[in-house]
Amino acid sequence: MLSDSTERDRTIARARLQFLTHAEPPAQIVPEGIRNSWQRSKYLGVGTDEVVVPYQPDFDRESRLVRAAAPVLDRLEQALAGSDASVIVTDRKGWVRDRRVGEKRLSTHLDRVHLAPGFNYAEQFVGTNGIGVALEERRPNVVLGTEHFNERLQNVSCAAAPIRNSVTGRVEGAMNLTCWNGPARTLMAALVQEAAGDIERVMYEFSSSHQRALLEAFQQVSHYGDRPVLCLGQDLVLANSAASARLTGDDHRLLHEAAAELGHAPRSRKEVQLTGGGTVLMRCRQVNSSAGAAGYLLELAFSDLASGGHRPRSGSRTRTEQEASRPWPLPGLAGTDPAWNTVSRTASRCARDRTPLLLHGEAGTGKSALVGAAHALTGAASAPAVVDATAARSTAGGDLPTALREAAAGAGRALVLRNVDAVTPEQGAAVAEALEAAAAQGTWIVGTLHQAHGVPEPLRRCFVEAAAVPALRHRLADLPALVDCLLRRVGADIECAPEVLPLLRRHGWPGNIRQLDAALREAAAGRRTYRIELRDLPPSLHSAGGRSLSAWEASERDTLVQALLAAEGNKLLAAQRLGISRTTIYRKMRSYGITLPGSG
Numbered sequence: 001m002l003s004d005s006t007e008r009d010r011t012i013a014r015a016r017l018q019f020l021t022h023a024e025p026p027a028q029i030v031p032e033g034i035r036n037s038w039q040r041s042k043y044l045g046v047g048t049d050e051v052v053v054p055y056q057p058d059f060d061r062e063s064r065l066v067r068a069a070a071p072v073l074d075r076l077e078q079a080l081a082g083s084d085a086s087v088i089v090t091d092r093k094g095w096v097r098d099r100r101v102g103e104k105r106l107s108t109h110l111d112r113v114h115l116a117p118g119f120n121y122a123e124q125f126v127g128t129n130g131i132g133v134a135l136e137e138r139r140p141n142v143v144l145g146t147e148h149f150n151e152r153l154q155n156v157s158c159a160a161a162p163i164r165n166s167v168t169g170r171v172e173g174a175m176n177l178t179c180w181n182g183p184a185r186t187l188m189a190a191l192v193q194e195a196a197g198d199i200e201r202v203m204y205e206f207s208s209s210h211q212r213a214l215l216e217a218f219q220q221v222s223h224y225g226d227r228p229v230l231c232l233g234q235d236l237v238l239a240n241s242a243a244s245a246r247l248t249g250d251d252h253r254l255l256h257e258a259a260a261e262l263g264h265a266p267r268s269r270k271e272v273q274l275t276g277g278g279t280v281l282m283r284c285r286q287v288n289s290s291a292g293a294a295g296y297l298l299e300l301a302f303s304d305l306a307s308g309g310h311r312p313r314s315g316s317r318t319r320t321e322q323e324a325s326r327p328w329p330l331p332g333l334a335g336t337d338p339a340w341n342t343v344s345r346t347a348s349r350c351a352r353d354r355t356p357l358l359l360h361g362e363a364g365t366g367k368s369a370l371v372g373a374a375h376a377l378t379g380a381a382s383a384p385a386v387v388d389a390t391a392a393r394s395t396a397g398g399d400l401p402t403a404l405r406e407a408a409a410g411a412g413r414a415l416v417l418r419n420v421d422a423v424t425p426e427q428g429a430a431v432a433e434a435l436e437a438a439a440a441q442g443t444w445i446v447g448t449l450h451q452a453h454g455v456p457e458p459l460r461r462c463f464v465e466a467a468a469v470p471a472l473r474h475r476l477a478d479l480p481a482l483v484d485c486l487l488r489r490v491g492a493d494i495e496c497a498p499e500v501l502p503l504l505r506r507h508g509w510p511g512n513i514r515q516l517d518a519a520l521r522e523a524a525a526g527r528r529t530y531r532i533e534l535r536d537l538p539p540s541l542h543s544a545g546g547r548s549l550s551a552w553e554a555s556e557r558d559t560l561v562q563a564l565l566a567a568e569g570n571k572l573l574a575a576q577r578l579g580i581s582r583t584t585i586y587r588k589m590r591s592y593g594i595t596l597p598g599s600g
């Protein structure tokens with residue numbers, strides 16, 4: 001359905017049809033940005049003849065973005081009155097938040113194609129369109145007539161630009177201009193970028209008046225006394241030293257969520273569980289500026305103080321407690337949890353003194369990684385040799401003592417016997433002898449296993465010290481640092497969307513850091529944008545997983561999770577797409593313990 005039949009439009013239309021049926025779009029005809037977007041749209045299976053998009057009529061009409069966009073859209077609406085153009089603002093996920101249209105015919109058309117407040121115009125639903133490309137590629141762009149992926153949009157052209165937070169650079173939404181195809185369409189890009197810039201400036205003014213209000217509230221309260229005080233705004237955290245010494249960035253997020261739940265209730269109180277394990281009682285007050293709600297002022301009482309007990313002064317803490325609280329950085333590894341600090345310190349000391357060490361902890365907790373890092377810290381040039389007792393046992397004729405003797409080649413070396421508990425009674429004495437011989441030559445001996453009591457009798461004398469490596473679920477405060485560290489191994493610029501960490505924190509991680517690593521690698525490999533979003537995580541992470549599932553059940557759960565993620569948590573839409581009833585989807589979500597944000 002071509003309305004503006006310029007030669008270029010016809011050529012692009014032909015290239016699009018060719019591309020949809022089989023071929024690559026010809027590079028010299030179709031601009032690169034459009035080609036890439038077509039490819040993404042085809043890969044995602046977006047429809048080409050009907051516009052089917054999610055709809056959520058209930059949204060915050062007072063959000064910062066909507067309020068900042070309003071004066072800019074008001075001005076444009078006046079300028080565009082009677083013209084064949086419309087201006088539209090979406091949030092960062094493509095949900096249309098405001099729209100102004102110059103003339104009735106265009107307004108009717110936009111309603112028909114659901115380019116209206118409450119609908120979602122992300123590329124994953126509509127295919128190539130200005131808003132979708134601006135959000136996906138985070139750059140201004142123009143999509144002309146037949147370049148649209150969906151036929152229903154081909155009689156309009158649009159230009160869109162991302163709206164960014166001018167302090168953090170984060171994309172907050174998109175500004176879009178849509179008009180009937182016509183000669184003026186190339187001027188649209190300049191106009192839309194200017195409008196996006198105007199919205200960014202208003203948002204910045206909001207931020208600075210918010211920040212002034214927060215600072216004032218913070219100073220008033222923290223001026224008197226040394227009780228912990230925290231002020232949380234959208235882009236600003238203020239804390240006095242009594243608060244900052246005991247809270248992590250994740251705690252700030254938890255407290256912000258808790259404060260938002262309390263909402264406007266004046267001076268309300270709430271107890272919050274912190275990521276490090278303790279609790280804090282917070283007294284919360286909303287702070288307002290001339291531009292609206294600026295954030296929250298929290299006065300805190302940590303659990304030891306709240307319960308009337310006395311927190312021991314640092315001088316009266318035991319040496320072990322003091323040591324545990326001090327991080328012990330190891331090359332290439334992350335974490336500052338007290339139990340992890342302790343075992344890192346022990347392993348480093350044993351590596352330095354060549355003291356034979358037994359490390360116990362669940363699979364994937366980092367026992368071998370710890371040995372490697374502690375050994376590297378001694379300046380050793382080579383990595384530890386690892387001999388797995390399980391592998392030796394399963395290899396026909398496998399001779400563990402010989403393997404150990406060959407692996408331990410003298411001073412400066414480290415030798416790890418993995419899965420010490422798999423050494424058979426028949427092998428025990430010879431294995432002990434091989435380990436002792438290696439230690440006598442100056443090799444650092446380490447045994448690893450899951451449970452400390454599993455060491456077979458003849459081997460007990462081989463290890464002088466023992467230390468426990470904590471399970472990931474017992475050191476969740478380390479999760480952000482671990483995620484950062486593991487992602488850096490995959491690629492320098494990969495990051496997680498903010499909603500990903502809370503979901504990772506809810507998981508039990510029976511496979512510990514190895515499982516986290518595998519989940520992040522899978523998500524990074526399949527991610528559709530520059531960062532990992534909820535939808536990129538393996539489906540199993542979206543369910544509580546209380547019972548073991550058959551292959552059929554696991555696949556059903558995965559299908560459900562994928563449908564719910566694609567529908568942005570909208571259960572009715574997901575059920576429709578799966579061809580099941582709403583009752584069934586609720587029942588199945590409960591049965592699999594599926595907990596997607598926004599679908600609870």
Ligand SMILES: Nc1ncnc2c1ncn2[C@@H]1O[C@H](COP(=O)(O)OP(=O)(O)OP(=O)(O)O)[C@@H](O)[C@H]1O
Pocket residue numbers: 332333334335361362363364365366367368369370418448449482485486513514517
């Ligand atoms: N603190 C850490 N920081 C970063 N990565 C870690 C950390 N601890 C473990 N890892 C990573 O987790 C994965 C599993 O670690 P590792 O193989 O050392 O576990 P393990 O406890 O020895 O397992 P198993 O019991 O199966 O022998 C490795 O990729 C390792 O690099």
